[in-house]
Amino acid sequence: MNxxxxxxxxxxxxxxxxxxxxxxxxxxxxxxxxxxxxxxVRKKQKACILMWLGGGAPTIDIWDLKPGSKNGGExxxxxxxxxxxxxxxxxKTAMQMDNxxxxxxxxxxxxxxTRGRYYMHTAYVPNPTVVHPVFGxxxxxxLGSARSELEIPSFISIGGAAGSPGFLGMAHAPFTxxxxxxxxxxxMDSMDQxxxxxxxxxxxxxxxxxxxxxxxDSPLAHRQVYEKxxxxxxxxxxxxxxxEQESSxxxxxxxxxxxxxxxxxxxxLVEVGVPFIEVNMGGWDLxxxxxxxxxxxxxxxxxxxxxxxxxxxxxxxxxxDVVLVCMGEFGRTPRINQNVGRDHFxxxxxxxxxxxxxxxxxxxxxxxxxxxxxxGKSYQPGDIWATVAHALGIPLDxxxxxxxxxxxxxxxxxxxxxxxxx
Amino acid sequence: xxxxxxxxxxxxxxxxxxxxxxxxxxGFAQSESASVSESPxxxxxxxxxxxxxxxxxIEQSWTDNEVEPSxxxxxxxxxxxxxxxxxxxxxxxxxxxxxxxxxxxxxxAQLIEKLLDDPAYVRFWTTNWTNxxxxxxxxxxxxxxxxxxxxxxxxxxxxPWDEAVYELISGSGHYELNGEVNFLLxxxxxxxxxxxxxxNATRLFLGxxxxxxxxxxxxxxxxxxxxxxxxxxxxxxxxxxxFERYDETSGQMVTDYxxxxxxxxxxxxxxxxxxxxxxxxMQVAFPTYFGVEVDPSEGTNRRSELxxxxxxxxxxxxxxxxxxxxxxxxxxxxxFTRPVDDMxxxxxxxxxxxxxxxxxxxxxxxxxxxxxxxxITNSRAYHxxxxxxxxxxxDNPAAGETPLFSHMxxxxxxxxxxxxxxxxxxxxxxxGRTSWDAAEQQRQRWxxxxxxxxxxxxxxxxxxxxxxxxxxLMLMNGELIREAVSAEPGSFLHTVMTDSxxxxxxxxxxxxxSLGRPASGSxxxxxxxxxxxxxxxxxxxxxxxxxxxxxxxxxxxx
Numbered sequence: 001m002n003x004x005x006x007x008x009x010x011x012x013x014x015x016x017x018x019x020x021x022x023x024x025x026x027x028x029x030x031x032x033x034x035x036x037x038x039x040x041v042r043k044k045q046k047a048c049i050l051m052w053l054g055g056g057a058p059t060i061d062i063w064d065l066k067p068g069s070k071n072g073g074e075x076x077x078x079x080x081x082x083x084x085x086x087x088x089x090x091x092k093t094a095m096q097m098d099n100x101x102x103x104x105x106x107x108x109x110x111x112x113x114t115r116g117r118y119y120m121h122t123a124y125v126p127n128p129t130v131v132h133p134v135f136g137x138x139x140x141x142x143l144g145s146a147r148s149e150l151e152i153p154s155f156i157s158i159g160g161a162a163g164s165p166g167f168l169g170m171a172h173a174p175f176t177x178x179x180x181x182x183x184x185x186x187x188m189d190s191m192d193q194x195x196x197x198x199x200x201x202x203x204x205x206x207x208x209x210x211x212x213x214x215x216x217d218s219p220l221a222h223r224q225v226y227e228k229x230x231x232x233x234x235x236x237x238x239x240x241x242x243x244e245q246e247s248s249x250x251x252x253x254x255x256x257x258x259x260x261x262x263x264x265x266x267x268x269l270v271e272v273g274v275p276f277i278e279v280n281m282g283g284w285d286l287x288x289x290x291x292x293x294x295x296x297x298x299x300x301x302x303x304x305x306x307x308x309x310x311x312x313x314x315x316x317x318x319x320x321d322v323v324l325v326c327m328g329e330f331g332r333t334p335r336i337n338q339n340v341g342r343d344h345f346x347x348x349x350x351x352x353x354x355x356x357x358x359x360x361x362x363x364x365x366x367x368x369x370x371x372x373x374x375x376g377k378s379y380q381p382g383d384i385w386a387t388v389a390h391a392l393g394i395p396l397d398x399x400x401x402x403x404x405x406x407x408x409x410x411x412x413x414x415x416x417x418x419x420x421x422x
Numbered sequence: 423x424x425x426x427x428x429x430x431x432x433x434x435x436x437x438x439x440x441x442x443x444x445x446x447x448x449g450f451a452q453s454e455s456a457s458v459s460e461s462p463x464x465x466x467x468x469x470x471x472x473x474x475x476x477x478x479x480i481e482q483s484w485t486d487n488e489v490e491p492s493x494x495x496x497x498x499x500x501x502x503x504x505x506x507x508x509x510x511x512x513x514x515x516x517x518x519x520x521x522x523x524x525x526x527x528x529x530x531a532q533l534i535e536k537l538l539d540d541p542a543y544v545r546f547w548t549t550n551w552t553n554x555x556x557x558x559x560x561x562x563x564x565x566x567x568x569x570x571x572x573x574x575x576x577x578x579x580x581x582p583w584d585e586a587v588y589e590l591i592s593g594s595g596h597y598e599l600n601g602e603v604n605f606l607l608x609x610x611x612x613x614x615x616x617x618x619x620x621x622n623a624t625r626l627f628l629g630x631x632x633x634x635x636x637x638x639x640x641x642x643x644x645x646x647x648x649x650x651x652x653x654x655x656x657x658x659x660x661x662x663x664x665f666e667r668y669d670e671t672s673g674q675m676v677t678d679y680x681x682x683x684x685x686x687x688x689x690x691x692x693x694x695x696x697x698x699x700x701x702x703x704m705q706v707a708f709p710t711y712f713g714v715e716v717d718p719s720e721g722t723n724r725r726s727e728l729x730x731x732x733x734x735x736x737x738x739x740x741x742x743x744x745x746x747x748x749x750x751x752x753x754x755x756x757x758f759t760r761p762v763d764d765m766x767x768x769x770x771x772x773x774x775x776x777x778x779x780x781x782x783x784x785x786x787x788x789x790x791x792x793x794x795x796x797x798i799t800n801s802r803a804y805h806x807x808x809x810x811x812x813x814x815x816x817d818n819p820a821a822g823e824t825p826l827f828s829h830m831x832x833x834x835x836x837x838x839x840x841x842x843x844x845x846x847x848x849x850x851x852x853x854g855r856t857s858w859d860a861a862e863q864q865r866q867r868w869x870x871x872x873x874x875x876x877x878x879x880x881x882x883x884x885x886x887x888x889x890x891x892x893x894x895l896m897l898m899n900g901e902l903i904r905e906a907v908s909a910e911p912g913s914f915l916h917t918v919m920t921d922s923x924x925x926x927x928x929x930x931x932x933x934x935x936s937l938g939r940p941a942s943g944s945x946x947x948x949x950x951x952x953x954x955x956x957x958x959x960x961x962x963x964x965x966x967x968x969x970x971x972x973x974x975x976x977x978x979x980x
Contacts, residue, residue: 173891185892194957198955198956200969206973206975207973209942210973214810215808217821225891403821404821404822406822
């Protein structure tokens with residue numbers, strides 16, 4: 001019973017065959033649930049795109065300028081289509097600020113890269129007794145698990161590593177790709193389908209035996225990852241990674257930077273139903289020469305990417321379905337150091353949040369005239385993620401249970417920011 | 423093979439006779455020559471006495487926590503674990519067969535001795551510590567070769583660990599001739615005033631994390647900001663210098679070599695370090711090691727002073743403790759603290775008395791790494807099966823519980839263990855078709871797929887094999903697996919299929935080579951069905967082998 005290779009064959013047809021063919025060995029449970037006819041693309045499904053500025057961006061030079069202060073640096077603020085001003089080096093984004101807001105009163109307590117990355121991604125500070133899931137894994141768990149038509153991973157991280165799924169298990173780990181979207185070893189062209197079926201059936205037997213031998217959760221998590229890998233190998237949704245399928249105008253609007261390409265890929269992934277995408281942009285650890293680096297390199301890319309994504313989502317009628325968050329592990333010192341740089345600073349800084357039906361054009365909270373401390377109420381990462389959860393329709397009383405049975409409130413019990421959801 | 427094993431048996435019989443007694447307490451292997459163990463190997467206790475005390479302390483914690491230890495692992499399960507943990511790869515099929523068939527009460531202790539003498543032991547521990555010291559990538563101005571050479575000598579000659587640490591902290595000179603300098607070269611000593619060197623030296627060799635105190639007093643532990651800078655001031659004289667040469671082929675200047683040195687005569691490097699409080703106030707810090715001040719003037723080599731203080735006799739020998747904790751964690755999957763390199767009053771160890779006891783014995787044994795490994799691997803807990811029983815299911819550190827070591831915790835192989843195990847399982851090492859250099863390059867290229875760098879500028883790298891989808895894809899479809907199941911003449915599959923008398927024998931050998939155990943009856947039947955249903959028997963065997971190599975049971979050290 002040797003069948004033609006799948007190269008000339010529709011992948012979906014292949015999957016159907018794989019799922020229903022008479023088996024010489026016990027049926028492979030874990031692909032049989034895949035539906036033969038995927039639902040139409042669901043544009044109205046909610047999603048979040050996190051733009052991660054690795055290293056910690058100087059938000060005082062981007063979102064919360066301090067003209068007239070000794071800490072103000074070299075840049076001037078400009079007006080936007082919203083009720084707030086931002087950096088003059090973000091002119092295209094300024095035109096999209098009617099849909100985007102800035103939380104200027106972030107005050108966190110981790111100024112170390114590793115700890116800050118953990119805290120901002122999970123809303124929890126590192127703790128040796130448990131690994132908390134990053135919020136992308138939470139969304140994958142809450143929304144991705146329910147999207148049966150989604151055949152590719154429900155948490156995709158473009159251009160970098162996002163962190164750990166913690167106690168939610170490896171099945172909700174970020175699937176990391178580069179901005180070219182080439183997925184190594186996912187190529188089905190040389191694979192004979194009957195052979196694959198035999199292999200997976202045999203694998204199923206071995207894996208079940210080991211899981212049933214009572215060795216804890218890890219063997220099961222390993223098997224779930226294999227299920228996802230098989231789904232992915234055979235899915236037409238893999239085309240979402242191919243940004244080159246977009247028109248040259250669209251590609252040009254996002255720019256040629258890895259960040260721009262990553263954002264375009266993120267939009268395509270949202271369209272096939274992926275609920276959480278993280279796009280990484282590194283190089284923000286600007287201890288030296290901050291202004292020149294921002295002016296010549298970082299801000300032009302950031303400006304083009306964010307503005308193209310916001311405009312594109314709006315044009316496609318998706319603006320209210322996709323929440324955008326742009327942040328890093330912390331902000332940077334208002335004081336400019338002797339190397340014309342800014343150092344790590346978590347006491348008072350900004351995060352951009354927008355889309356997803358949240359209020360746009362709003363500046364939430366403020367810092368004092370020198371940008372040194374928050375005036376009035378301050379916000380923590382839990383509040384940002386609670387706002388995102390609210391926009392995505394994830395109930396705020398959701399509780400996850402760590403493996404030892406400890407209840408963990410979603411977003412560490414943070415509350416949605418009223419100025420954004422009112 | 424038989425001969426080699428025979429010689430080893432003779433060679434180790436004296437040293438293991440002492441160990442044999444440890445098993446008496448759990449009825450596994452009572453030594454016939456228990457009297458031998460009474461004669462001390464050195465001033466310190468015999469190995470058997472140390473192991474007995476480990477067992478007593480662990481058993482005490484079972485009683486206190488009302489758990490029942492799991493049964494002993496059978497020879498197949500235990501040997502696969504011992505190979506993976508000690509020499510970094512699965513046992514070759516013929517070796518495990520021999521081990522299981524062999525008689526003698528001390529055979530497990532003998533296997534440990536054999537593994538400790540295997541060249542793969544040196545390579546495995548060299549790789550582990552090279553990765554810890556300089557990361558998985560290949561930083562500029564750092565010689566991976568030099569670093570490996572240093573650790574190869576440390577583990578190959580079983581040099582005392584305190585000596586190794588002394589050299590890693592105080593060494594200077596050429597990065598290939600004096601390989602120990604690569605640890606500090608990899609910390610970007612030029613760029614950031616020794617901040618990374620401070621953070622990583624304390625974390626790796628003292629098991630304490632001070633990096634968060636760089637900018638503020640730590641909220642959870644005892645470290646204060648000035649202590650970070652006190653440690654840091656030891657590294658302030660350290661310099662690296664790159665020497666270039668003209669490369670004729672490219673017509674450009676390229677790195678010839680790098681040297682690590684100290685500017686002990688530089689007045690700018692003398693005196694205190696200045697740092698900024700969060701409040702903006704400037705503070706000073708002098709070179710001080712846990713309250714012991716070092717002369718900060720010109721002419722003092724501060725790193726040598728630091729290295730001396732780190733390994734000097736002291737009430738709480740952190741260098742020994744950090745190594746014990748990490749090594750225990752290596753064999754059991756969990757150390758006494760989590761993470762292993764974050765010890766301190768804020769993070770109490772699971773078995774404080776045992777940790778202190780092992781630390782004390784390790785110091786007493788002159789920081790003998792192989793003896794420490796012998797104690798751990800001969801202890802009762804290391805011989806338990808990884809299967810939970812009804813009365814120890816809550817001993818589950820994966821769920822965040824404090825480990826009680828009442829059964830073995832399954833561990834995921836590291837990337838290197840996985841690669842080397844695949845090579846062993848497929849017997850690619852025996853085909854001899856490539857040179858050592860070519861094989862090593864191939865290995866490095868493959869391993870590069872597991873290096874994940876985070877997007878900040880501290881060069882943080884995540885290690886290795888965590889079971890993500892890309893890694894699953896690599897195992898399912900990657901080149902290595904395709905080659906492994908190719909059944910070319912000379913390959914393992916080819917040999918099995920041509921040599922075996924019948925299907926059950928061939929299936930049994932494939933199971934043994936990959937999972938280190940025989941196939942069960944139902945597994946054999948399923949495999950038979952698969953092979954009969956395949957277009958050719960070869961295809962069936964290839965598919966079986968593929969499934970076993972991709973299975974969770976292969977990936978996990980059980």
